[in-house]
Amino acid sequence: MAASPRPAAPTRLALLTALALGFAALAGIAIGTVAWLSFPAPAPPSSTSGGAIWPVSPTPEGLDRDTAVRPAVPAPPLRLTDQEGRPFDLPSLRGRPVLVFFGYTHCPDVCPTNLADVRDALKLVDGEVGVVFVTIDPARDDAAAMKQYVDYYQAGYIGLTGTEDEIRAAAGAWGVSYAKVETGSASGYAMAHTADTFLVDAEGRLRHRIWFGAGPEILAARVNALATEAPATPGPASPPATTPAAWPPPSTPAASTPAPPSAGPSPATAVRVRLESAVVRAGPNRIVVTVSDPDNRELAKPDVAASFTFRSTDDPALAPVEVTGIFIWVVRGGKAAYVAEMTLPRPGGYDATITLDGPAGRVGSAGFTMVAREQSPTPPIGAMAPSVRTPVAADVGGNLQLLSSDVFPDLRFYEHSVDELLAAGRPFVFTIYSPAFCPTTACGPLLRYMKEIATEFPAMTFVHAEPYVMRDMGGRIQPEYEGNGYAWASWSQAYGIPVEPYVFVVGADGRIVASFELIVGSDEIRAAIRTATGE
Amino acid sequence: MTPACSFARRGGLLLAALVIASVATGCSSGSASIKVADPWARASSATAAAGAAYMKIENAGSAADALIGASSPAATTVEVHETVALGSPAPAASGGGSMMGMQPIKRLEIPAGGSVELKPGSYHIMLIGLKQDLKVGDTIEITLTFEKVGEIKVSAAVRES
Numbered sequence: 001m002a003a004s005p006r007p008a009a010p011t012r013l014a015l016l017t018a019l020a021l022g023f024a025a026l027a028g029i030a031i032g033t034v035a036w037l038s039f040p041a042p043a044p045p046s047s048t049s050g051g052a053i054w055p056v057s058p059t060p061e062g063l064d065r066d067t068a069v070r071p072a073v074p075a076p077p078l079r080l081t082d083q084e085g086r087p088f089d090l091p092s093l094r095g096r097p098v099l100v101f102f103g104y105t106h107c108p109d110v111c112p113t114n115l116a117d118v119r120d121a122l123k124l125v126d127g128e129v130g131v132v133f134v135t136i137d138p139a140r141d142d143a144a145a146m147k148q149y150v151d152y153y154q155a156g157y158i159g160l161t162g163t164e165d166e167i168r169a170a171a172g173a174w175g176v177s178y179a180k181v182e183t184g185s186a187s188g189y190a191m192a193h194t195a196d197t198f199l200v201d202a203e204g205r206l207r208h209r210i211w212f213g214a215g216p217e218i219l220a221a222r223v224n225a226l227a228t229e230a231p232a233t234p235g236p237a238s239p240p241a242t243t244p245a246a247w248p249p250p251s252t253p254a255a256s257t258p259a260p261p262s263a264g265p266s267p268a269t270a271v272r273v274r275l276e277s278a279v280v281r282a283g284p285n286r287i288v289v290t291v292s293d294p295d296n297r298e299l300a301k302p303d304v305a306a307s308f309t310f311r312s313t314d315d316p317a318l319a320p321v322e323v324t325g326i327f328i329w330v331v332r333g334g335k336a337a338y339v340a341e342m343t344l345p346r347p348g349g350y351d352a353t354i355t356l357d358g359p360a361g362r363v364g365s366a367g368f369t370m371v372a373r374e375q376s377p378t379p380p381i382g383a384m385a386p387s388v389r390t391p392v393a394a395d396v397g398g399n400l401q402l403l404s405s406d407v408f409p410d411l412r413f414y415e416h417s418v419d420e421l422l423a424a425g426r427p428f429v430f431t432i433y434s435p436a437f438c439p440t441t442a443c444g445p446l447l448r449y450m451k452e453i454a455t456e457f458p459a460m461t462f463v464h465a466e467p468y469v470m471r472d473m474g475g476r477i478q479p480e481y482e483g484n485g486y487a488w489a490s491w492s493q494a495y496g497i498p499v500e501p502y503v504f505v506v507g508a509d510g511r512i513v514a515s516f517e518l519i520v521g522s523d524e525i526r527a528a529i530r531t532a533t534g535e
Numbered sequence: 536m537t538p539a540c541s542f543a544r545r546g547g548l549l550l551a552a553l554v555i556a557s558v559a560t561g562c563s564s565g566s567a568s569i570k571v572a573d574p575w576a577r578a579s580s581a582t583a584a585a586g587a588a589y590m591k592i593e594n595a596g597s598a599a600d601a602l603i604g605a606s607s608p609a610a611t612t613v614e615v616h617e618t619v620a621l622g623s624p625a626p627a628a629s630g631g632g633s634m635m636g637m638q639p640i641k642r643l644e645i646p647a648g649g650s651v652e653l654k655p656g657s658y659h660i661m662l663i664g665l666k667q668d669l670k671v672g673d674t675i676e677i678t679l680t681f682e683k684v685g686e687i688k689v690s691a692a693v694r695e696s
Contacts, residue, residue: 108585116696186612192636211632
């Protein structure tokens, strides 16, 4: 059985290099049907100490679901090899919309479904549309295999392959995750992969990312919507001036070759910025961004300063908010990020800019947009922490492997339930995180760092809970599936978290002192603990 | 599987695309009655590494049954697989979905009085090592093996989607 509580190192590496807040499943896959791991029935939600419960709002499905990529950035490169063995890149299809999706030829269900959906969608579309299928299994899919596969569906479809490195870079740039999974099937290994379909417009801009299973009608609707747009204004009316820095303007023939070939003092690097935070709200905020160059090389460094500017697009008269970014490691010595702490004056859209300055001068800058919500799904700073029963060691006879997907679960994190600590008036740090199954690129060795911090603060109590409903697969636990992903556990729902990891620091009065989404620096947690304990 | 419930019915009825098999006796916990509706296979080239077939399996009986295996003259090996979403859905305003993976299913329970649909993006019969092109209009025979009612043969029509 392929289940392993930890991804193989290369998989983790691939996931970390993947730029997107991807959906990288890690580790093993549930096999068969095994009994549920049952925690003691959670106590009735003891009326949550007066704190409100923020429900997780369901994602709208169907035609109404927002699939737009904002701003409409030039599509990442696809410098790969086509099914005839010729070099390919996306600009060769300029002038028509293009549907791009990733998969592999040994894929019996998902990829044929995607290909059939695309083929059926194009029956509902007038005009020429390019179709590009990119393998994430280059070990088995050479150009000949791709040719057989795509030609079967429709002459004219393009099938791309490349070296392992080329495929990894391309997938990473598109925010596509994949992992080899040994299933024990007679067909050999399977590839788990992001199966979204990407829509690139005729000008070469990435416009939509459409979930697997959306079906032909939705795909066709998104393609047809491009045709009805006013010409030449497909994106926001005035895209942030810095955005094109990420890629050459679409009209540049040598698309996606930002660096000049000559040596010498290199001008500003093309910066690709990604807003990692899922929750942005009016008022005090802590957002995290990651930055890389077009080849996915990390640009966040301890000696590179980041400055942020946020301009309200709904009220341009408001003075822009300017803050200096805080550098944090996601993985010490490896992946890093910048945190911006600022107060947004109003809900609505913001055009943001990040500018990087290193010891040798300006590194570059890039723009991104974000929408500040009136209210956040998670309880705000100062709100009462929801009182929830979280599983403790005593529930499982001390067998921590049934509580945590951590390879080395630490008893200190499973001694007390959140409701118990709130009732006792004890401050605590509540980490909701799945070391083995965290699906985003924000996942670092968070729990390992948290154990170090727990040792530094013996008076503080630490609680860890898996974010998902877990089931016992015979001594090891794995998440239960629900709808389009893992099933959120009751405590995750009570805290309204839309992603993991999340860390809440709660004071002795039961109020939330700080909350950290996705990426958090150890020093940020230390500072919040000092606040919570009044040190 | 208790001996009392392992009574297997060999053969089974083939009635166009609608098959009913039932076991009325031999199992103390009631009987399973399995019906397979609308079996179909996706058109595929024989050069494809694997094909897929889909259907709805209904159990009108008072006892649960389970699909535990399958075979077909059209493929070297036939397995039951499930496509699963891995990881949570995309954050914020992203139209993307989870990473999709696949797992073999050794035992697919068909609850008493319930049904399980094998459909794209979910459970499917995986046809490994196709011996022939699956051409639209053809039918292929698939033998499903259930824990209680035994083997049921179905004819799956080959369709595009």
